[in-house]
Amino acid sequence: MRIKLGRILAAVLLASATLMYSQDAAKDVDKAAKDTGKATKTAAKDTAKGTEKAADKTGKATEKGAKKTGKGVEKGVKDVGKGVKKGAEKTADEVKK
Helix, strand or coil: CHHHHHHHHHHHHHHHHHHHHHHHHHHHHHHHHHHHHHHHHHHHHHHHHHHHHHHHHHHHHHHHHHHHHHHHHHHHHHHHHHHHHHHHHHHHHHHHC
């Protein structure tokens, strides 16, 4: 009877140790999941900020490019207008002759 009681106590001791370790593992997994969630949230916020900055810079660059294009078109139109005017004057002179 003494040997059976010793085996039972040994089995209970091993089972309780296993339960303690499994609870520690569950806590570790829970903590790791929370840490991962926080890191993911931080990364998402940083990515959003970076995207916003890039969009602002792109918008400003597009605005500058559009202004330069507008000035170039304006100058080109004036040059073409002057050329047409000269051509019309020369044509008129030739017709008068």
